Amino acid sequence: MRFRLPFTFNLRQLILLLAMPAAAAILFSGLYISYQVQKERVIEDTLQSNHVFASKLASATEHFLAAAMQQLEFSASIIAEDITNTELLQAETNRLLEQTQSFNSVAINMQGVVKAASPVSLNIINKTVNSVHSKQALKSQQPQVSLPYISLANNLIIVVSYPLFDLAGNYYGYIGGSFYLEQQSILNALLKQHSYDGGAYFYVVADNKTLLYHPDSKRIGEQVSNNPVIERVLQGERGYTRILNGQGTAMLAGFAPVKLANWGIVAQRSEATTLAKLDTFQGQVLKRMLPIVLITFLLIAMLAHYIAKPLRLLADSANLSTDKKNVEHLKGIKSWYFESQQLKHAMLEGVHTLQSQMGQLRQDALTDPLTGAHNRRGLNILLENLMDKQIPFAVLEIDIDFFKRVNDTFGHDTGDEVLKNLTHIIQSLSRKHDIVARTGGEEFLLVLPNENSDSAFVIAERLRNQVATTLMAKVGYINVSIGIATWPQHSDDINQVYKCADKALYHAKETGRNKSVIAS
Numbered sequence: 001m002r003f004r005l006p007f008t009f010n011l012r013q014l015i016l017l018l019a020m021p022a023a024a025a026i027l028f029s030g031l032y033i034s035y036q037v038q039k040e041r042v043i044e045d046t047l048q049s050n051h052v053f054a055s056k057l058a059s060a061t062e063h064f065l066a067a068a069m070q071q072l073e074f075s076a077s078i079i080a081e082d083i084t085n086t087e088l089l090q091a092e093t094n095r096l097l098e099q100t101q102s103f104n105s106v107a108i109n110m111q112g113v114v115k116a117a118s119p120v121s122l123n124i125i126n127k128t129v130n131s132v133h134s135k136q137a138l139k140s141q142q143p144q145v146s147l148p149y150i151s152l153a154n155n156l157i158i159v160v161s162y163p164l165f166d167l168a169g170n171y172y173g174y175i176g177g178s179f180y181l182e183q184q185s186i187l188n189a190l191l192k193q194h195s196y197d198g199g200a201y202f203y204v205v206a207d208n209k210t211l212l213y214h215p216d217s218k219r220i221g222e223q224v225s226n227n228p229v230i231e232r233v234l235q236g237e238r239g240y241t242r243i244l245n246g247q248g249t250a251m252l253a254g255f256a257p258v259k260l261a262n263w264g265i266v267a268q269r270s271e272a273t274t275l276a277k278l279d280t281f282q283g284q285v286l287k288r289m290l291p292i293v294l295i296t297f298l299l300i301a302m303l304a305h306y307i308a309k310p311l312r313l314l315a316d317s318a319n320l321s322t323d324k325k326n327v328e329h330l331k332g333i334k335s336w337y338f339e340s341q342q343l344k345h346a347m348l349e350g351v352h353t354l355q356s357q358m359g360q361l362r363q364d365a366l367t368d369p370l371t372g373a374h375n376r377r378g379l380n381i382l383l384e385n386l387m388d389k390q391i392p393f394a395v396l397e398i399d400i401d402f403f404k405r406v407n408d409t410f411g412h413d414t415g416d417e418v419l420k421n422l423t424h425i426i427q428s429l430s431r432k433h434d435i436v437a438r439t440g441g442e443e444f445l446l447v448l449p450n451e452n453s454d455s456a457f458v459i460a461e462r463l464r465n466q467v468a469t470t471l472m473a474k475v476g477y478i479n480v481s482i483g484i485a486t487w488p489q490h491s492d493d494i495n496q497v498y499k500c501a502d503k504a505l506y507h508a509k510e511t512g513r514n515k516s517v518i519a520s
């Protein structure tokens with residue numbers, strides 16, 4: 001079974017149905033694609049700038065730690081001159097703290113015991129230090145940057161240490177400068193100075209995944225686990241990546257290691273914050289595009305209207321009515337493109353053909369095919385017209401005498417030729433408004449408007465004489481008898497007029513033929 005829609009679309013609706021979604025699809029897919037491209041671009045740019053930022057900060061931190069280490073190294077070289085002189089040790093810690101303004105505190109650790117410390121207010125001189133860093137530094141006898149730990153003075157710190165040797169190369173301990181992580185420190189100041197804008201931030205993580213710096217100061221000292229970026233940066237990798245942070249927020253992270261201390265710096269910005277501007281931008285684009293979209297839709301609607309209009313008008317005229325109004329309407333349709341022009345031409349041709357065929361049919365219906373004279377139907381129409389207009393007329397009923405003989409002697413075809421010749425004679429003697437009709441086999445009617453019996457008789461006689469003196473090919477001469485009656489003198493009923501003419505003709509035949517008789 002074929003599916004049928006319960007309604008029919010017109011061409012304009014179909015064009016709109018096709019063009020509107022297509023235009024909308026093109027516009028919105030263009031917008032969507034441009035959004036996607038820009039989104040990828042913004043994400044890539046953000047990732048790269050985070051990476052650049054993390055790298056620069058890592059490099060600055062590296063320089064800072066190297067400078068701190070150099071200051072300690074310089075002090076170590078002074079202390080080496082007189083390593084057992086506790087006054088020198090204290091003086092050097094004081095100088096280092098005050099002159100360099102680098103450290104929060106400076107202490108000299110000899111075999112696990114603090115021998116000098118500055119500021120003295122820390123009150124840690126001669127105290128034993130059991131921190132992991134202290135043990136490692138003493139064991140390794142190498143310059144070191146510690147992991148964060150709680151100091152004797154109860155501060156969360158990191159310590160940069162340098163080994164102490166005397167001039168003979170004997171190892172004594174180390175000189176260490178500390179940086180507070182939670183309070184004000186030069187390291188903090190350095191990092192804060194690089195504060196990051198627009199929703200972006202960075203953090204610094206130590207080798208044991210402890211946060212050394214975080215914009216949320218409460219998190220400093222916290223250990224971060226299950227963070228793939230931290231894993232990678234602490235393995236010495238640098239780069240950028242998209243990750244989910246601990247709260248499940250998508251982040252765009254750039255990272256770089258501080259190799260000297262085996263720290264990692266991660267700069268990141270949430271994807272949502274990064275794209276928020278783009279969304280606003282896209283909203284503005286959409287807003288500005290809206291009038292253009294509306295104008296486009298309007299143009300499509302107008303175009304659909306103009307394309308469909310000639311076809312719709314042609315469809316309205318497609319009944320091929322030959323009615324003059326319809327033909328004028330058809331001619332007036334502005335067909336401005338090829339198909340509609342062709343259709344209009346074809347329809348006009350069709351209408352013209354139909355008009356001429358109908359004219360021919362009408363003509364055939366009213367005409368005798370053999371002689372071309374009016375037939376009975378044609379005659380009646382014309383007579384009705386005369387009677388409607390009250391124009392009096394005379395009817396001449398003309399009948400060939402002994403026509404059967406002509407047929408019998410010369411054949412039916414010759415008989416036909418005689419009929420045609422007679423028609424020609426009658427027509428040649430008729431005036432413009434006279435009506436010539438063949439109403440039977442060899443019977444003709446000549447209707448003469450505005451003629452009375454007498455004048456009609458004169459014409460009948462003229463006709464009869466003309467026939468009698470015209471030589472017909474093969475046949476020779478023929479005669480006609482004519483019965484004459486008039487409307488409305490004989491009767492105002494046309495059938496009665498016919499009967500009168502008939503009777504008069506009968507009388508003419510009865511009384512010798514080849515004569516004209518006026519009905520009594």
Ligand SMILES: Nc1nc2c(ncn2[C@@H]2O[C@H](COP(=O)(O)OP(=O)(O)OP(=O)(O)O)[C@@H](O)[C@H]2O)c(=O)[nH]1
Nearest residue numbers: 399400401402403404405407412413415416441442
């Ligand atoms: N050739 C030809 N003959 C026709 C046609 N129609 C009728 N006829 C013939 O016309 C003749 C009429 O014959 P009748 O009615 O006897 O009349 P008539 O011989 O003319 O004799 P009258 O009228 O009495 O003088 C017949 O032979 C018909 O066959 C036609 O269309 N063509």
